[in-house]
Amino acid sequence: MHFSTSVLVVVFGFSLALALEFSELPQQQELLLQRQQQQQLLQLLLRIRSERHYDTILLYGRAPCVFHAVLPLLQLPTVLLSRGSSHRDWEFSTELLLLCCGVNAEQEQNSRTSWKLQTARRLIYVETRLQPQRLCEDYFERELYNVALLDAEFATSGSFYSCRSFQKPSYAQLQILDSLPIYVEQFRDMQGAILRSEADQLAPRSMLYRDAKSGKIRMIGYVANVVNTFVERVNATLQLRDDYELGKITYYGDIEKLTQQNLLDVAATLGSTMTADNWEYISYPYIITSYCVMVPVPAALPYKSIYTVVVEPLVLGILVLLFFIFSLLLIYSQRLTWRDFSFASVLLNDRSLRGLLGQSFPWPEHATRHVKAICCLMCFSSIMTTTMYQAYLQSLFTHPPPEASIRSLQEVPYSRYKVAMDRREATNLLKSRNLTLDDTKSGYILDDWNEFVHMRDTFNASFIYPVTELRWKTYAEQQRLFARPAFYYSDDICLHRMVMLSFPMRRSLPYRERFEEHMMHMQDFGMLESWMDHSFFDMVELGLTPLKDFSEPVTDEDILYLRDLTWVWLFYAIGHVLATILFAVECYRGRERGTATPMT
Ligand SMILES: *[C@@H]1O[C@H](CO)[C@@H](O)[C@H](O)[C@H]1NC(C)=O
Numbered sequence: 001m002h003f004s005t006s007v008l009v010v011v012f013g014f015s016l017a018l019a020l021e022f023s024e025l026p027q028q029q030e031l032l033l034q035r036q037q038q039q040q041l042l043q044l045l046l047r048i049r050s051e052r053h054y055d056t057i058l059l060y061g062r063a064p065c066v067f068h069a070v071l072p073l074l075q076l077p078t079v080l081l082s083r084g085s086s087h088r089d090w091e092f093s094t095e096l097l098l099l100c101c102g103v104n105a106e107q108e109q110n111s112r113t114s115w116k117l118q119t120a121r122r123l124i125y126v127e128t129r130l131q132p133q134r135l136c137e138d139y140f141e142r143e144l145y146n147v148a149l150l151d152a153e154f155a156t157s158g159s160f161y162s163c164r165s166f167q168k169p170s171y172a173q174l175q176i177l178d179s180l181p182i183y184v185e186q187f188r189d190m191q192g193a194i195l196r197s198e199a200d201q202l203a204p205r206s207m208l209y210r211d212a213k214s215g216k217i218r219m220i221g222y223v224a225n226v227v228n229t230f231v232e233r234v235n236a237t238l239q240l241r242d243d244y245e246l247g248k249i250t251y252y253g254d255i256e257k258l259t260q261q262n263l264l265d266v267a268a269t270l271g272s273t274m275t276a277d278n279w280e281y282i283s284y285p286y287i288i289t290s291y292c293v294m295v296p297v298p299a300a301l302p303y304k305s306i307y308t309v310v311v312e313p314l315v316l317g318i319l320v321l322l323f324f325i326f327s328l329l330l331i332y333s334q335r336l337t338w339r340d341f342s343f344a345s346v347l348l349n350d351r352s353l354r355g356l357l358g359q360s361f362p363w364p365e366h367a368t369r370h371v372k373a374i375c376c377l378m379c380f381s382s383i384m385t386t387t388m389y390q391a392y393l394q395s396l397f398t399h400p401p402p403e404a405s406i407r408s409l410q411e412v413p414y415s416r417y418k419v420a421m422d423r424r425e426a427t428n429l430l431k432s433r434n435l436t437l438d439d440t441k442s443g444y445i446l447d448d449w450n451e452f453v454h455m456r457d458t459f460n461a462s463f464i465y466p467v468t469e470l471r472w473k474t475y476a477e478q479q480r481l482f483a484r485p486a487f488y489y490s491d492d493i494c495l496h497r498m499v500m501l502s503f504p505m506r507r508s509l510p511y512r513e514r515f516e517e518h519m520m521h522m523q524d525f526g527m528l529e530s531w532m533d534h535s536f537f538d539m540v541e542l543g544l545t546p547l548k549d550f551s552e553p554v555t556d557e558d559i560l561y562l563r564d565l566t567w568v569w570l571f572y573a574i575g576h577v578l579a580t581i582l583f584a585v586e587c588y589r590g591r592e593r594g595t596a597t598p599m600t
Helices: 002-006 017-025 028-051 066-074 111-116 132-141 224-233 252-260 301-310 313-335 343-347 350-356 369-398 409-414 421-431 449-457 470-479 511-523 527-541 562-593
Strands: 005-012 056-060 078-081 094-099 121-127 147-151 158-163 169-177 195-196 208-209 217-220 235-241 287-296 416-420 443-446 463-468 486-500
Touching: 002 017, 002 252, 028 066, 028 094, 028 121, 028 527, 056 066, 066 094, 094 350, 121 132, 132 147, 132 158, 132 169, 195 224, 224 235, 224 511, 224 527, 252 421, 301 369, 301 562, 313 343, 350 369, 409 416, 416 421, 416 449, 421 443, 443 449, 449 463, 463 470, 463 486, 470 486, 470 527, 511 527
Parallel strands: 056 078, 056 094, 094 121, 121 147, 195 235, 416 443, 416 463
Antiparallel strands: 005 078, 147 158, 158 169, 208 217, 287 463, 287 486
């Protein structure tokens, strides 16, 4: 293991061996100087600690070096990296002070460790006489901003340097005894430094427009505004491309790639932490939302099939069962024996049939109490069934119920809809959930992100679209202008029930923390909500949302045609045919017997 030889970790206290080494130096005067230097250095380290606390020290460089002698006096956990790197992914505490014995002592090889150490405070000792201007600029070029420098002169004069970006000269000379801050907030005022951004133009989060006065391109939206206000806050200059095609949406993945290539600082778009494989390129989550689908509101059931909905087979079966039970009861209760029982008298019991259908029927002669009770029961159930059917039929004809809605992705292939998706998003998202969207059966995969968004924006009702809840809010607002809603947001079919969205940013962005802090301030002050509430108006103002009714036009909705009652007529006809046949059979059999039997 190569790192075990190069790393030597000393925790709490340092042996006095180093101190003894120094004491053996021959000349008395140099010894004194050493002592003085140690004292001053200790004072400096304590001053840094009182400015902002540190609880760990990381020391780059070989002994002997001025720092090694002072460390035992500080009594703090210390990591010694004598070769300048550990090749290892360290998790240091955020309260860290970095000491370097020489400008080139820090040779961190592990890119993740060096990324994490980017904003740590650095104190650098230079053997030779240092040139602060050049050194500070060197550090700024490496995007390290919290740097203080000292050289051998520190021992006698007590003066050292602290780098100051965006200032001229780019350093400040400080004295050990003065009270000026050593490490300052460098990005408080960026003096008009450029911040490169790009908007994806996906309304309403970031939209572009040309400013009428200056003719410059500006951006707006609840995502773009965070970048806008940050630029304003730190006195930077926002740089947008000049060759934007207004209204042309860029796929957010493409912008993410630009930030990963260091071509942008902070992008005015949102990337999902779900698909991000590296957290170094995205900010702290800005918004949490759900990512589900919007489904066309199911059409109303055609009038023609309403009757089939009303006549449920199960209910019909129960009614037939009731009919048989009443027939049996009537037969038995008349004489309290089964002597009159025959299949024909049960299956074709005329009293029970008429009674259940709410028709009048001859009351049995010399009715006993049992018969009366059963007839009462029959009357009661006939009132129930006839009123129930009538009520259903009439109310459903007035307000036809909607067709069954889709409840899961598995149901999509059996519906008349397909899920429209961008190919890149489909591969990204579905893969992360182990779903497959069959290209032909249930999915409609588009290669052009713009086309996908256009289809969604125009409420093309042949498809189901994935949409974030945030975006859905503006669609819902837009739908209020329609004659009736065209889509609804389905909580049942979700790609992600909770998705965290963050700003894509450059890996070594030195003001990452400051940006995140600003972002969270905007949330805390309720700016995010205010921007979101306003987003629909912004979209209308910029002409991104046409005030047009995309819902399906209402066609002859309130007219009932004769053909809509087909099933009712059919049942009616079948009943009549049956009755006629029975009548014919009875007539025929009556004549055959030659006796006139009174018909009941
Ligand atoms: C902002 O930056 C400009 C340089 O672009 C500078 O002149 C100005 O003083 C700065 N404003 C503030 C408030 O510091």
